[in-house]
Each structure stands twice: as C-alpha cells, then as structure tokens.
Amino acid sequence: MPVDFLTTEQTESYGRFTGEPDELQLARYFHLDEADKEFIGKSRGDHNRLGIALQIGCVRFLGTFLTDMNHIPSGVRHFTARQLGIRDITVLAEYGQRENTRREHAALIRQHYQYREFAWPWTFRLTRLLYTRSWISNERPGLLFDLATGWLMQHRIILPGATTLTRLISEVREKATLRLWNKLALIPSAEQRSQLEMLLGPTDCSRLSLLESLKKGPVTISGPAFNEAIERWKTLNDFGLHAENLSTLPAVRL
The missing domain is CATH 1.10.1490 (Dna Fragmentation Factor Alpha Subunit; Chain: A;)
Known part of the structure; x- marks a missing residue:
C-alpha cells in the first residue's frame, strides 16, 4: 500500500509550527506553573532558562523538540520570556550555539516530565x-x-x-x-468457488468477462432494461452467496 498519503497540510504541520498559536493554545501548552519554574531555574543563565522553557512548551504543543529555535513564533518566545522575567529575548541566540546543551535539556525534560521514545511497548x-x-x-x-x-x-x-x-x-x-x-x-464452498472463477472468463458473445457484464447496469428506464436487471439479479442469486453468514466480518468493510 502507498505510504505517501499525507496531505500538504499534514506534512507541513507535523512536529512544526504553522503560525502563531492562539491565546487558548498559549495558556494550555506554554503556561509555566511554579513546578515548571523550579525545574527551569536549575539552568544557569537567561539564555538557558528561556531555551529549556521553550523546549518544554514545544514538546507539549508539537510532540517533539526543535533543533532550530528560530522556528518558534515570536509570540511564543515573548509569552514564555515574560513568565520568566526575561526582557531581552535575543539571549536565545546564545542558546542555539551549543548543540550539546539542547540534547542535555531534551534528556532532562524527558526524564522530569516522563516523555518516552517511540519504542517497545x-x-x-x-x-x-x-x-x-x-x-x-x-x-x-x-x-x-x-x-x-x-x-x-x-x-x-x-x-x-x-x-x-x-x-x-x-x-x-x-x-x-x-x-x-x-x-x-473461506466462505464459499468448492462448487461456489468454481462458479465464481467462471465469472472471470469471457462470455460466448463478448470479449468482456461475465463479471464485467454483470457490473453493467441499465442505462435507460424501459421494460427491456428492467427485464435485463431481473436477469442479472437471478444470475447473481444462483451463486447462493446471499445465504452465507458474514456476521463475523465488519459490515463496513464489505
């Protein structure tokens, strides 16, 4: 089966910001309570405190951590900085200079907030x-x-x-x-399977298989067309499949 079934919107929004979160989203995912601030306060320097706070919000909102802090909308950065009493958000540029710091913070967040990798179980x-x-x-x-x-x-x-x-x-x-x-x-009997296989062969008067012929419904509303529809129904009914028990199968899949 194909694996490229995602829409453009799904691809662009997966684990990424697609715009500024609204006020409700900011309050739900980026609000820092006292326990959050205590955890964040263990990091030294405004750049580290702002960086780890943003990563906490990102993993809550996006489900993942970001490696490039420039992809975080300005509104999110200001909202988070205000809660920490940080007035100059340009300090965030210093946070992005050390990749090891981001990795360490991600590991600390996973441990403290009990986030897990996509693995067994x-x-x-x-x-x-x-x-x-x-x-x-x-x-x-x-x-x-x-x-x-x-x-x-x-x-x-x-x-x-x-x-x-x-x-x-x-x-x-x-x-x-x-x-x-x-x-x-497994449902049809051996005789029924043999009859069904015959549907795939061509009819005597047409290059179309019997199955393709049965698929063709009437194109006009008339007496002859009605009679043809009845004959199609009789042909299908003769297979006896209508009497089989399909209750163990999901109806929506049939």
Missing part, C-alpha cells in the same frame, strides 16, 4: 490500536495518521519521523485487508 500498543481501527472501519490512512499523532502526544511519546508513522499505517492496513480477503476466501 508503545510501538506494539499503537500498532494494536491501528490494526483494530483498520479492521472494524474503513478510515482513510490520513485519518489514522491524525489518530496516531494524537495518541502519541496523549501518552507523552516523542513523535517519530513522519515516514515511520506512514509506513506503519500502510503495513497495518495491508495486514487488515489481507485478513479480510483470507476470511472471505
């Missing part, structure tokens, strides 16, 4: 969730991607690369589809 749990949704529904892969992203953020799992998620979703959907086909293949 979380990969298994997400796979199980996606497989269940793929089996009982016929949701588009893009919707499953949004579901997976929300689930990861809810459980404080650092977002993996977008291709990691799209590949996982494609594999899960393919397994669910294969399971459906395997179950469907």
Whole structure:
C-alpha cells in the first residue's frame, strides 16, 4: 500500500509550527506553573532558562523538540520570556550555539516530565490500536495518521519521523485487508468457488468477462432494461452467496 498519503497540510504541520498559536493554545501548552519554574531555574543563565522553557512548551504543543529555535513564533518566545522575567529575548541566540546543551535539556525534560521514545511497548500498543481501527472501519490512512499523532502526544511519546508513522499505517492496513480477503476466501464452498472463477472468463458473445457484464447496469428506464436487471439479479442469486453468514466480518468493510 502507498505510504505517501499525507496531505500538504499534514506534512507541513507535523512536529512544526504553522503560525502563531492562539491565546487558548498559549495558556494550555506554554503556561509555566511554579513546578515548571523550579525545574527551569536549575539552568544557569537567561539564555538557558528561556531555551529549556521553550523546549518544554514545544514538546507539549508539537510532540517533539526543535533543533532550530528560530522556528518558534515570536509570540511564543515573548509569552514564555515574560513568565520568566526575561526582557531581552535575543539571549536565545546564545542558546542555539551549543548543540550539546539542547540534547542535555531534551534528556532532562524527558526524564522530569516522563516523555518516552517511540519504542517497545508503545510501538506494539499503537500498532494494536491501528490494526483494530483498520479492521472494524474503513478510515482513510490520513485519518489514522491524525489518530496516531494524537495518541502519541496523549501518552507523552516523542513523535517519530513522519515516514515511520506512514509506513506503519500502510503495513497495518495491508495486514487488515489481507485478513479480510483470507476470511472471505473461506466462505464459499468448492462448487461456489468454481462458479465464481467462471465469472472471470469471457462470455460466448463478448470479449468482456461475465463479471464485467454483470457490473453493467441499465442505462435507460424501459421494460427491456428492467427485464435485463431481473436477469442479472437471478444470475447473481444462483451463486447462493446471499445465504452465507458474514456476521463475523465488519459490515463496513464489505
């Protein structure tokens, strides 16, 4: 199954800012309580305190850490700096000079706030969730991607690369589809399977297969067209598949 199913909007917004967060988002994700400030206060220098505070907000809002602080909107930087009593946000330029500092801060945040990497058992749990949704529904892969992203953020799992998620979703959907086909293949009897295989062969008077002929519905409303529709129904009814029990299969997938 294809793995390049994301929309442009999904690709651009995954783990990134696409604009200034609104006031509600600022209050929900970037507000620093006293416990946050106590943790942040362990870092020395305004540049480090502002940097680690922004990383806390980013992982809450985006689900990941940013390596380039210039990608953080100005409103977010000012909102965070005011809470720390930092008037000059240009000190943030000094924070971005040392990559090791960002790594150390990310590790400290993961440990303190209990964020986890996308690894076992979380990969298994997400796979199980996606497989269940793929089996009982016929949701588009893009919707499953949004579901997976929300689930990861809810459980404080650092977002993996977008291709990691799209590949996982494609594999899960393919397994669910294969399971459906395997179950469907077990339903017909040997005689019914033989009849179904005959649908793929050409008819005597046409190069079209019988299956393709049966797919063609009436194009006009008339007596002959009605009679043809009845004959199509009789042909399909003769297979006897209408009497089979399909209750164990999700109706939306049939």
